[in-house]
Amino acid sequence: MSFKTKVGSLNSYEKGSIDLNDDLRHYAFSNIFEVANAAKPYERVMVASNLEYAAEVVRAEGTSAWYTAPHDEFAIVMDGEIEFTFFQLGDDQKPTHQAGAIKINGEPKGKRMGKVRARRGHEVLLPKGAAYQLSAIKPSVCLIQTSAGPESVERWSKICVLD
């Protein structure tokens, strides 16, 4: 017997269903690819929120701004190919906010740390206190494990199944 594994993509996904005798807002049921299809490039749309922590969907297309966070973040590529470039920050650029990703002004002033080119299923460390930039030639999708922060976008009523 051979198996056929089903994965989703921007161009092809099948959403499941939620049929509950309960307030569906308590479950915040959404789909990563549906969210990414409706998002602007590099918006960080929250799809999971657990008190201060979050998972954000990012539609990668073209080149992003430079971001940094005061804690580790982790990106899992769900569709396409994304290049992540890492630099150290200058002393005057290091994050001083509490949590989540923030854009930095201009270019990072520190040393080049390296880069990762990642495809579906790859998990990438976005290290604490470093600058990172995403770029993708074709529209791609990643999910970022992080904390809610200044760049987090909440639009639960638009992304979740409510009836």
Place this chain on the structure above:
Amino acid sequence: MSIASVKLIASAPDPVLGYKKFQFGSFTFERDMYFVHVSWPKGTHTVEVDRFLRAMVRDIGWGFFYGWIFFDDVFGTQNHYGTVDIYAGTYSKGHRDTGVDFLETFNTDDVRVAFETISINWINEGYDPLRAPMETGSPLGPKTRDAAGPLIRGFEPARRMMGLPGDTKPRSDASGHPINRAFADMTFDKPDIEIEPGFEDQVHAFNLFDHIARADVTWNPSFTSITRACICCVTSEEHMLPVIHGNDRNEWFIQLTDEIQWNIQDKNTGNPRGRIVMKAGDVCAMPADIRHQGFSPKRSMLMVLENGTPGLEEKYAKGELEPFPITASRW
């Protein structure tokens, strides 16, 4: 709360079947060819042996997890993070109404030792309750030989991120974990990584799907990355979750591949609330006031985001936090 230490008392092996009978506090545990019989001062409950052992080894491996682990609708454990309740009928209306429900609290280490001792005696060579049922072998029949190898495995958590220098390693052919038959149609490549000297512990990536596809266990979370107290757990799911999990906090499920069907119940009463079908790319919260049990028709990949902040369970239990993640003002 200080709890007196309780030790497991084992009988001599049964002269016919060869298994030991165990006394732990007010509970007794006895198995025969097909069933486990749990007795307490007010009653007895019988569970099919495969179901019981698949639940028990996971309960041990998960460290009693977050909240309630129902082996079935009657018997289970609740984690208080230092102590563990073992209950029978406490969350079953029929048992409560007839007054035969029972709950006893033990030190966590005592329960762990007791459950490990019972499992080791009752698991025979050739039966592996951590695998999917088609790979598990049979627990039925008399005692043969103790199973070789570790009772539990696959639970070592990453400290920062799997694959970093000094951290846990992803599964591989070299570690004895071939790609599971259910993911043989997938291709697995490695990310392209360029690291400048001195940044080996900062620039890192690995193939998460490859790691999951090689799991030799099912419904066993593998902690792969940690953001402060936010834990990313990934698991390989096939057949049914061998327990019903009652949440003491909110958690989030992210379906990475294929499909899982979830039955949702009220946590306290067990009354059905309905059903959720999650397909690849779907995201869904599991609120703090439910029980859930998953059914995966084909082996699938699931990511679970947990909030491991100490003391959260008390805040939810006292009503200081609402039992769902997205509060009204955010809609």
